[in-house]
Amino acid sequence: MEFYHSDDNNKLRHVINWIVDIVVVIAFAWFLVYSLGTQIVIAGHSMYPLLSSDDVVLMDRLAYDFGHPGRFDVVVFQREDRKMNVKRVIGLPGETVQIKNEEIYIDGEKLKQPAGLGRVSLAGLAEKPVKLGEEEYFLLGDNRDSSEDSRFANIGNVSSSQIQGKVWFRMLPLVKMELIRSK
Template sequence: MDFYHSEDNNKLRHVVNWIVDIVVVIAFAWFLVYAYGTQIVIAGHSMLPLLASEDVVFMDRLVYDFGNPDRFDVVVFQREDQKMNVKRVVGLPGETVQIKNDGIYIDGERLKEPAGPGRISLAGLAEKPIKLGAQEYFLLGDNRDSSEDSRFANIGNVSRDQIQGKVWFRMLPLVKMELIRSK
């Protein structure tokens, strides 16, 4: 009887292949959950109409390991009080941001925003020009009149280190399940 063609050896090879397949699937699933499966529950109405209170979104934690946030990305950041917040990137590192005449001005020019947020009745700290540092971002909620964001001293400019990831998918409520795209 040939050892390499025995029936017992074929069964063993089949079991080993099966175990290897399971380990590969588990490793791949772990990677996906780690990278894309961080759940964030939206608290408050600062991101209306895009995201409502109690919506559940997934955050991509790896996207900014390979790049930096872009203007209009919806990001998750950790506040100084350790709470997680979701806001939209408006000002990028090195830019000067000011809010006046119901609009956002970047380096003296009015920002052309896609349809949505509308007027801003309270400029807060951005009433005067704010120069962003090399690793700082200016974040605003989409519901500008009901958002605690970079316009206020308790949030202020958000450092790159505080940004945890990018919101990419709304999971709940099921009737609103969708990909979240930058404007």
């Protein structure tokens, strides 16, 4: 009789271990999807040639929980009208950004931009020096002539609380699948 009771305990332990394993796997999968798998669909051509309209990218929600956006990071931010946008970080907190003669200046020094990021024909608000606060960033689209970004009053300087995460991977279209790196 005791042997039968022990066998039931083993079966119960086996079932409990199996349930715990399933719960752990589901929790881990949820964590990965929540932190690294948030899908963003690109609308418009403001990040062309890096990203095109209808591309699907993944955002890392945790990227800035333990750090801060760096210059040239591609980030997702929430506008005042609650829409999500994707732009590139140009100006960092405490810096002064100005656009003159189609060039970007940070604290009076011409910004050396990575290849592929063009001139800025429309300076907008940055025609005069724009001083960034301690939690503010100046964001631009890569397609400078077709981007609604920090140069315009409806976007302006973007606070760190508006930045939702970092774009790290293009999922779709499949033929253009790749890691998205800061330049």
